[in-house]
Amino acid sequence: MATQKEYYEKPVILRHTVGLTNKFGRNPATTPMKMIDGAHISKLIEDHGSPLYVVSEATLRRKYRDLKRAFESRYPTVQISYSFKTNYLSAICATLQDEGAFAEVVSFFEYEIAQRLNYSGQDIIFNGPDKSKEHLEVAVDSGSIINVDSMEEIALLEEIAKEKGKVIEIGIRLNMELNYPPWSRFGFNYENGQAFEAVKRAEINGLLKVVGLMTHAGTYVDDATIYQKMAIKYVEFYQAIHEKLGVTLKNIDIGGGFATINTLHQSWLPGSQTCPSFDDYADAVCPILLAGFARMGVTPPRLFMEPGRALVDEAMHLIATVISAKRLTTGEKGLVVDAGVNLLSSNQWYRYEFAVAQECGTMVENTNVFGNLCMNIDVLRSAVPLPALHRGDRIVVKNVGAYNFSQSLQFIQFRPAIVMVRLNGDVDLIRKREDTDYLLRLEAVPQDLKK
Structure with a gap:
């Protein structure tokens, strides 16, 4: 019976520093985010595939109510108008x-x-x-x-x-x-x-x-x-x-x-x-x-x-799956995940917070996270402290609700499904994963070019 080889990575010498732990004695970068509003990330991916946008109804409503309270307690007549272009x-x-x-x-x-x-x-x-x-x-x-x-x-x-x-x-x-x-x-x-x-x-x-x-x-x-x-x-x-x-x-x-x-x-x-x-x-x-x-x-x-941003940014997250882990020629750690900058356009402005979705150990290393678009500019974030991750592990890019979906595009990959975690804990599919039929439905090939 053939035995499966254990994962192996050539050892490297890393410098470790103190002072990064929180009051519980653990580096926050190693603390897994296993659920979103009570919905298990592993189950969300099992049901809807990866990558996946996840919307929190509770956060969306809370942000709206907080904003409304702040202004209505100081001004007699207030009306919030949501900026549709944001999402x-x-x-x-x-x-x-x-x-x-x-x-x-x-x-x-x-x-x-x-x-x-x-x-x-x-x-x-x-x-x-x-x-x-x-x-x-x-x-x-x-x-x-x-x-x-x-x-x-x-x-x-x-x-x-x-x-x-x-x-x-x-x-x-x-x-x-x-x-x-x-x-x-x-x-x-x-x-x-x-x-x-x-x-x-x-x-x-x-x-x-x-x-x-x-x-x-x-x-x-x-x-x-x-x-x-x-x-x-x-x-x-x-x-x-x-x-x-x-x-x-x-x-x-x-x-x-x-x-x-x-x-x-x-x-x-x-x-x-x-x-x-x-x-x-x-x-x-x-x-x-x-x-x-x-x-x-x-x-x-x-x-x-x-x-727009103030209401939806914190109400949406992007879950991605590790495709490969590698050591770059610079000696830096690199990860390739199944979500590219076509789904995260605002990363050109923001250092988004990354979280792991499973236990991955407590040692961290600055890691460059790349998308899957086969373009050298497809960098989700450079030098983000992460524990050791391997193929199949999940990461969560947090607070991506503003502009990333509305500015997303089908480039090399289709846009993923989007789900909403409801107040009662149910998970509703609010946008289906795209496919080739969806992508080509508006196109037409001239008759003489059809084979």
Whole structure:
């Protein structure tokens, strides 16, 4: 009877240091993450294959409620509008809709997703620079909130207003000098007077009525004072258009951009230490707005925000399986796993946290984790401390809910299945694993080329 050879790796000399253990006496990198919300990772992979995205319904709802509490305890009327582009999985959008979120969309295909989920038109915010006349007509007929991005869009809406014989309520998107580089390509600049001229232009013919303002500070804004600056400028601008143009606002929108616990590559400290809390953001905005509106003698407009990353990042993880382990010519340890950068596009910005999903011993080594795309740039993370892993072992890339799915693509491999762990512990398949039929269903081969 043939005996199976034991796994062998040529021995190397490694330098070990002290000071990495936690209060329980064990290096956190060696502590396995065997379950997600009570669902065993081994069972999830057995049922749905590897790689696999896993969504936590409990985390998604908790993040929404935490954000809502932070702002509603400081401002009279608050509405959270989930940024669909961040992760437009229908199950995620429907979960946040169930919590009371509006839909914030920047494309018409996202608008149609919201419609199919039975969002009321009045519960959809239509943003973005690319809105056709046809799509604007749908939004106008549905009563959606439209935040105008350009003078050309104002002209389109005036045409629609004339054709429909009605005054259309709109919002104006502002850009402000809040951080560097400023996002001046979107909307109208506050400091140089563009925004004031846009409001004046929109109001001049009596076809449009400005009832809202919207701006967006950026992405992953981990300095809450940026929102203080925004609030101060909002009050100043509202006072100017109220006194000089007679504008009274119904809505004021601070956008999104709230940071999460993921760590930026250029950061010296982990994101868990640098990320402001929802209370920090609310404290930065609400007192300034309320004090300013009180001085003006106006009723505080409804406060909108458009979070994406802050709601979904921590609510989704990626499980991958080790294909091979090898020693690189540099002497460094390398792992190849069955998930590539086509599933983890945001790793160019973040040092994602990796966890092992099984007991692997207590000795760790800095390891380069590569994907399976047969491209040299397919590096999920360099020099991540991990214990010894072998073919078939699982790793978990944590907190990947923002942008990684919505920016994923079929390159060399199909996109994997996605499951949601429900509040009651059930596991629901919310997106099937792709296959060749799915990939080719929109293609056609000219008849003369068919063999």
